[in-house]
Each structure stands twice: as C-alpha cells, then as structure tokens.
Amino acid sequence: MAFFKKRERAEPEQIPKENDCEDLLISTYLGRNNITREMAEEIPAIQGNLDLIVKTAANVPIRLYKKNGKRVEEIENDHRVSLLNEDTGDTLDAKEMKQAMFRDYFLGKGGYCYVNRDGLEIRSLHYVDQKNVGTAKDPDVIFKKYVILVQGKSYFPEDFIKLLRNTTDGAKGHSIIETNKTLISIMYNNMKYEETLVKTGGNKKGFIKSPRSLTQAALDSIKAAFKKLYQNNTENVVVLNNGLEFQESSNTSVEMQLNENKQTNSNECCKMLGIPSTMLSGGGNEEDDKKFIKYCVTNLLDEFMTAINKVLLLESEKGQYFFAPDMYELTKGDIDKRYNAYKTATDSGWLQVDEVRERENMEPLGMNMIKLGLQDVLYDPKTQMLYVPNTNQMHKLGEGGNGEGESK
Incomplete structure (x- = not known):
C-alpha cells in the first residue's frame, strides 16, 4: 500500500x-x-x-x-x-x-x-x-x-x-x-x-567529477587517497572507480x-x-x-x-x-682602502707614521715627525722644530737666527 x-x-x-x-x-x-x-x-x-x-x-x-x-x-x-x-x-x-x-x-x-x-x-x-x-x-x-x-x-x-x-x-x-x-x-x-x-x-590541485552523489564513506576514501598522493614519501597512484574523473585546476x-x-x-x-x-x-x-x-x-x-x-x-x-x-x-678588512686612507692622513698631517703602525699593531719606529709639504720639510710637534733635509738646517717656530744648522 x-x-x-x-x-x-x-x-x-x-x-x-x-x-x-x-x-x-x-x-x-x-x-x-x-x-x-x-x-x-x-x-x-x-x-x-x-x-x-x-x-x-x-x-x-x-x-x-x-x-x-x-x-x-x-x-x-x-x-x-x-x-x-x-x-x-x-x-x-x-x-x-x-x-x-x-x-x-x-x-x-x-x-x-x-x-x-x-x-x-x-x-x-x-x-x-x-x-x-x-x-x-x-x-x-x-x-x-x-x-x-x-x-x-x-x-x-x-x-x-x-x-x-x-x-x-x-x-x-x-x-x-x-x-x-x-x-x-x-x-x-x-x-x-x-x-x-x-x-x-x-602535484597539481584539482577536483573530482562524479556522475552521481557519493556517500560520506566514498568521500573519505577519496580524500585519504589524494592525501597520500600529495605526500612526497608515499605512493603517487590513485585509482578512480565508477566513472569518477579528476579535473585539473589551472595555476x-x-x-x-x-x-x-x-x-x-x-x-x-x-x-x-x-x-x-x-x-x-x-x-x-x-x-x-x-x-x-x-x-x-x-x-x-x-x-x-x-x-x-x-x-x-x-x-x-x-x-x-x-x-x-x-x-x-x-x-680594516679592505687593505687598499685602508692604506689609501693612511696615505691621505699622513700626507695631510692628521696622522704620524708611528700612529699608523700602532693601528696596524706594528712596532713604532720612533719617528715623531709630520710632513708639511713637498715631502722635504719635517716638523716635530713636541719641540716645535722644523728640519729641511735639502739645506740640512733646523728652524724653531717663532724664532729667528743665523748659522749652520740653526734657524736663520
């Protein structure tokens, strides 16, 4: 009925x-x-x-x-x-x-x-x-x-x-x-x-096409199979039954x-x-x-x-x-850059030779002279004495005089 x-x-x-x-x-x-x-x-x-x-x-x-x-x-x-x-x-x-x-x-x-x-x-x-x-x-x-x-x-x-x-x-x-x-x-x-x-x-992402509705058990089985597919350390094969079709999605x-x-x-x-x-x-x-x-x-x-x-x-x-x-x-790591900086500093009188050697952890030479120009005049800042190698004469700043080896 x-x-x-x-x-x-x-x-x-x-x-x-x-x-x-x-x-x-x-x-x-x-x-x-x-x-x-x-x-x-x-x-x-x-x-x-x-x-x-x-x-x-x-x-x-x-x-x-x-x-x-x-x-x-x-x-x-x-x-x-x-x-x-x-x-x-x-x-x-x-x-x-x-x-x-x-x-x-x-x-x-x-x-x-x-x-x-x-x-x-x-x-x-x-x-x-x-x-x-x-x-x-x-x-x-x-x-x-x-x-x-x-x-x-x-x-x-x-x-x-x-x-x-x-x-x-x-x-x-x-x-x-x-x-x-x-x-x-x-x-x-x-x-x-x-x-x-x-x-x-x-592996590409995608979706499953089915001609009819699937049970929850079938869905769970498919999900588990594809989960294994997308893992590098497991088998990479999925078997689709009953007319199921995998449709790849675009990038x-x-x-x-x-x-x-x-x-x-x-x-x-x-x-x-x-x-x-x-x-x-x-x-x-x-x-x-x-x-x-x-x-x-x-x-x-x-x-x-x-x-x-x-x-x-x-x-x-x-x-x-x-x-x-x-x-x-x-x-310090760039030797060319460092030495060029030292040359500029010593030529301009900002650093003395021994100060440069001290920065390089080298033994000082005991040279307390500063070059003032033309690379032929030496100056001792402690005694304020000038020495001209070309004429072999010493001069003291602020004083005058005559004589060999003395300022004039």
Whole structure:
C-alpha cells in the first residue's frame, strides 16, 4: 500500500572534516595571522638582513674619550671600556651581549642590560632577555616615571642600559614585527605556501567529477587517497572507480608569480631595515657599503652610545667624558682602502707614521715627525722644530737666527 511505501535512507550530510591548508596566502588577506618573533626569524630575508646589521655593529669597538679644551683624548685604562669590548663579567662576552641586545631592539620590545654596581664602580654587565622584562608606569603622561620589573623584583631605570626602537615612553620600544605586520605576514605565509607545494610533490590541485552523489564513506576514501598522493614519501597512484574523473585546476596567479613575489618581498624587507638590496645578495658595491654603514650601522650605534652614556657615566663625568664607536674597524678588512686612507692622513698631517703602525699593531719606529709639504720639510710637534733635509738646517717656530744648522 502507499502508506507503507519503503522510505529511502537519506545520504549523510557531507561535512568537510579537514580545512584546506594550500591557500595560506589568501588567508593573509582574509584574516591576518598573529606573527610571532619565532615566525619572523624563520624568514630568510629578515634573518639575513639582521645578521648583517647585528654582527657588523657588534664588531665595532667602543672607546671612552675626554674633552680637554679643544682637544679630545682617549681614556685607555678604564674598566668600563673592557666591559663593553671584552669580558662583561657575565656568561656572555661583550660581542654576544651586544648582538643579543641589537636583536631584541629589532624583534622585541628593546634590548636590556643590567648594570651591576658596587658603589660608584661598575662591576659587570648582564644581558636580560626582553621577554623577562616588564615595566610599571606612572599614569602621568607629562612627567613620565616607571620602574623595571624582572622576576618579581623592581629596579630603577638607571640600573639598565636600554636600547629601544621607536619608543614613546622611554620604557619599551616597538619591534619591526609591530610596525610591519602586513609585510612580515605576507612573507611568512608565502614561505609556508611554498612549503605546502613542496610537500605535495608538485602535484597539481584539482577536483573530482562524479556522475552521481557519493556517500560520506566514498568521500573519505577519496580524500585519504589524494592525501597520500600529495605526500612526497608515499605512493603517487590513485585509482578512480565508477566513472569518477579528476579535473585539473589551472595555476593561480600566486603560483605563477611565486619567485617574483619572493624577490619583491625581499626588497621590501631591505627597505624596512634600511639596507641596500644588493647587500643581501652579495652584489653590493662601494657606494652600497657606504650607505649601509652611514644609514644603518651608524644610526644603530649612535642610539646605543646615547644609551650607555646616559647610564655608565657618572653625573660628574657627563659633558666631559663620552663613549663613541671606533668606526676604523669597519674599513680594516679592505687593505687598499685602508692604506689609501693612511696615505691621505699622513700626507695631510692628521696622522704620524708611528700612529699608523700602532693601528696596524706594528712596532713604532720612533719617528715623531709630520710632513708639511713637498715631502722635504719635517716638523716635530713636541719641540716645535722644523728640519729641511735639502739645506740640512733646523728652524724653531717663532724664532729667528743665523748659522749652520740653526734657524736663520
């Protein structure tokens, strides 16, 4: 009877159980991912640029100078110079400490270094990872005050050397991840998208056409088979039964322009950090080197010098003493450039021969003479005596006289 007509069982609702992970770049535009420091450090362009900046800046020695009227003299035997260049008194040496601070400057809220004092004397310097540093600020937005918190203990701001990027309160800075979220997110997802293509063995994406509806069990079986197909370390064969047909999808614009996107993103990363793009590929020329040192390394070191002058100098020393980087080390690797600089300095009288030999770690010759011109007049600045080899005569500045071997 019609009342007892057999009822057909409805097919189970086909609910996708897995999210497709192949369109990571599209998800960047639909919903921005939260990029962490670890993610940013995985990007080769960022890691390579930061290595170049950080290691170059950390290798520059720091000197202490004193203003004496119009003259500036170097203070060589100060313990603070040794702490900044050699042994910090911590598990990290000076270069490792500076590299860690510079990385935190770019990738965290800032570089922090605790100054261990014994009265007025500085005993040691201790790098503190920025993730272990917190701040508690006074609500007054004009007369700003704050304390630094580390493992539940509070410290005064002057207890730390603070290297902060784009800070607005003097307590913490803003990393490149905060200020360039979209670019770094695109670069990271571009890399993950490429990883997905590699994991799938380069097999084309596509879809299955069927002349009739499939059960959930059949769908699950097909999904499992294609999942194995797209894995490099498994069999690459799928058998399609019952009239099923695989329809290959065309390449997306992202796939076709993957290499172009990578190059463009790498160039944008160089702009973000102020580095000529040719520096990263190894094709930089002398002009690129100058731009890198002037606009990138020098700016970072200037900020670092301001930070250490504020904390490491006594109040009675400020205005008279100052720390400064010895940029000579940046040209030490290029012997032709270095020797041409020495020639210019000695010809113009800025350096003496023994000063040049001292910079090259060579034994001095005891020649305290400065060439004044025509390569035939020698001047001793200590005795103010002039010697003219052509006439074999000595002259003292400001005096006159006659006689062989004397001024006249």
